[in-house]
Amino acid sequence: MSSDTIDNLLHESRRFAPDPEFAANAVASAELYEEAEADRLAFWAKQARELLHWHKPFTRTLDWSNPPFAKWFDDGELNVAYNCLDRHVLAGNGDRVAIHWEGEPGDSRSITYAELTADVKRAANLLTSLGVREGDRVAIYMPMIPEAVVAMLAVARIGAVHSVVFGGFSADSLRSRIDDANAKVVITADGGYRKGNVFPLKSAVDAALADGGTNVEHVLVVRRGGNDVEWVAGRDLWWHEELPQVDADHEAKAFGAEHPLYILYTSGTTGKPKGIIHTSGGYLTQCAYTHKNVFDLHPETDVYWCSADIGWVTGHSYVVYGPLANGATQVLYEGTPEFPKPGRWWEIIEKYKVSIFYTAPTAIRSFMKQGRQIPQQSDLSSLRVLGSVGEPINPEAWIWYREVIGGDRTPIVDTWWQTETGSIMISALPGVTTLKPGSAQVPLPGISIDVVTDAGESVGPDEGGLLVITEPWPSMLRGIWGDPERYKETYWAKFGDKYFAGDGARKDKDGEIWLLGRVDDVMNVSGHRLSTAEIESALVAHPFVAESAVVGASDETTGQAVVAFVIIKRSHQEAAASTDVNAELRGHVAQQIGAIARPRDIYIVEELPKTRSGKIMRRLLRDVAEGRPVGDTTTLADTTVMSIITDKLAGGA
Numbered sequence: 001m002s003s004d005t006i007d008n009l010l011h012e013s014r015r016f017a018p019d020p021e022f023a024a025n026a027v028a029s030a031e032l033y034e035e036a037e038a039d040r041l042a043f044w045a046k047q048a049r050e051l052l053h054w055h056k057p058f059t060r061t062l063d064w065s066n067p068p069f070a071k072w073f074d075d076g077e078l079n080v081a082y083n084c085l086d087r088h089v090l091a092g093n094g095d096r097v098a099i100h101w102e103g104e105p106g107d108s109r110s111i112t113y114a115e116l117t118a119d120v121k122r123a124a125n126l127l128t129s130l131g132v133r134e135g136d137r138v139a140i141y142m143p144m145i146p147e148a149v150v151a152m153l154a155v156a157r158i159g160a161v162h163s164v165v166f167g168g169f170s171a172d173s174l175r176s177r178i179d180d181a182n183a184k185v186v187i188t189a190d191g192g193y194r195k196g197n198v199f200p201l202k203s204a205v206d207a208a209l210a211d212g213g214t215n216v217e218h219v220l221v222v223r224r225g226g227n228d229v230e231w232v233a234g235r236d237l238w239w240h241e242e243l244p245q246v247d248a249d250h251e252a253k254a255f256g257a258e259h260p261l262y263i264l265y266t267s268g269t270t271g272k273p274k275g276i277i278h279t280s281g282g283y284l285t286q287c288a289y290t291h292k293n294v295f296d297l298h299p300e301t302d303v304y305w306c307s308a309d310i311g312w313v314t315g316h317s318y319v320v321y322g323p324l325a326n327g328a329t330q331v332l333y334e335g336t337p338e339f340p341k342p343g344r345w346w347e348i349i350e351k352y353k354v355s356i357f358y359t360a361p362t363a364i365r366s367f368m369k370q371g372r373q374i375p376q377q378s379d380l381s382s383l384r385v386l387g388s389v390g391e392p393i394n395p396e397a398w399i400w401y402r403e404v405i406g407g408d409r410t411p412i413v414d415t416w417w418q419t420e421t422g423s424i425m426i427s428a429l430p431g432v433t434t435l436k437p438g439s440a441q442v443p444l445p446g447i448s449i450d451v452v453t454d455a456g457e458s459v460g461p462d463e464g465g466l467l468v469i470t471e472p473w474p475s476m477l478r479g480i481w482g483d484p485e486r487y488k489e490t491y492w493a494k495f496g497d498k499y500f501a502g503d504g505a506r507k508d509k510d511g512e513i514w515l516l517g518r519v520d521d522v523m524n525v526s527g528h529r530l531s532t533a534e535i536e537s538a539l540v541a542h543p544f545v546a547e548s549a550v551v552g553a554s555d556e557t558t559g560q561a562v563v564a565f566v567i568i569k570r571s572h573q574e575a576a577a578s579t580d581v582n583a584e585l586r587g588h589v590a591q592q593i594g595a596i597a598r599p600r601d602i603y604i605v606e607e608l609p610k611t612r613s614g615k616i617m618r619r620l621l622r623d624v625a626e627g628r629p630v631g632d633t634t635t636l637a638d639t640t641v642m643s644i645i646t647d648k649l650a651g652g653a
């Protein structure tokens, strides 16, 4: 984030006190803070007991005897899918709509809790019949269709472990995730709709599995796109053909609270994505608790919509597990916001009378660009709470979101959390907190957070530092799949007893928290995490490229954009000169990782700025990418490199 933006953030002084009428009916109350403060563990135990059904009650709340490996509620037993489904039906809410699904071409389906439960039971039996057992891994590579939710819950129901891979990721990315988790089954679709076209998924699965060597025994295929698919007899099975053949009934067995629920890969500072592990009881407790209190959920009357794809953690916690554990009615939308016209989202809000809406700043900023007349064509008066997640929301976007989407009346909750934290950690509570545009504000009741110096000491008022979590929390990651050492090194080695989040932050005079972006080599593009190292290694895998350096440059719409500096191999300069290198390399990255990683700009350079120890000085490249004068170059091994780069770029390379 540039210093202008930071100044702008810190000078934002508008405040929005809770509306008394809203506060009178609010789910959350100030007492929550007092209760958690008085006895943090008792507070969490109470949440776990009140919000979930335990097949076997727990007696131990937290076991932190082997830090940083936490166990929560570990002598208790539960079934995550039962908590999201059966118990609502048994409580008499089977007729409540769980999912109002809206397909991009305009088809739609409303699915009740009873129907969703029935679908998941069959899918659970199907997976069992395919040999999937407790603890086995199942990869899910799907569009935003109800079957994606059914697939996740069916895997959870039988105690297997899902690994959802975002449908926009490439065959190569899918393969490396299948390999890392040693998945036994892949659940996919023929294709899904995006911007009016069908994008193929099954063919990417075929490509991922083409050269053999995996443990995948079956590929289950949901029909959605209607596009042609190739078929491997014996391996591939149609979802709609198999399901009617299995038993409709399925009894949910209880698993230990620490039984693994899923693995979700996220970008770190090295090229290899990390498989973040989440388990059952603590994860579901905090998802349900945050979803209820942060969004002021009244499940009988609210219609909730989180626009995230299930391929990201927000889709896991706030499309699947939180809302369904709480018995909420929600909207699930398959496509892109602007299709077939820019106001599609707002029409969906009007159609289903959405009352709680959760999205990302990058989406809000792109709507701002289109102008307020587009949302103003729809009736958005059903909205009463708005949420933001994924990156800092600048005050301008915050105010626009409140005025234009929220009719100048809805509270906005800016929720800070990560794949690793599993659920929301810092946020205002609607009806309780006086809102400050641009600040994520306060740790939730039960969560302990600080901003510290490099030496681990708390910063003073109006000082910046590193965001840390000082006490274990129920939905914390339990490790990195197959790599416990990397878990310790990445998050705990820096401070020993505190979790290092990788975010810079500042505490204001009231002690409230302002997030300032990542402090490591992780970029945030449209709220999605990308690693510079991962894109660099994709680039050097191209025959033209000798060396590359990637930086995240600030971008008006996407927050950050990928900018790559590339050195072409001498042996390939001629070949490169006769190609559109830019398009070639951008396409190559999209093919290797996925379209979200495609660089916005690629600069061909002769040399990269490096320190004497050979470290690329990305700070200087960021200056170039953002069009600023280049900062201090004195630690460069060759101080002329930067002037050569800037001269060349000024010359229109």
Ligand code: 6R9
Pocket: 266, 312, 313, 314, 388, 389, 390, 391, 392, 393, 414, 415, 416, 417, 418, 419, 420, 440, 501, 502, 503, 515, 516, 517, 518, 524, 527, 528, 529
């Ligand atoms: C949920 C999610 C995590 C990173 C995180 C931070 C950034 C997320 C934010 C935010 C400022 C917020 N981030 N929410 N920054 N304000 N409200 O996005 O998970 O994809 O793992 O990304 O996103 O930098 O460290 P994930």
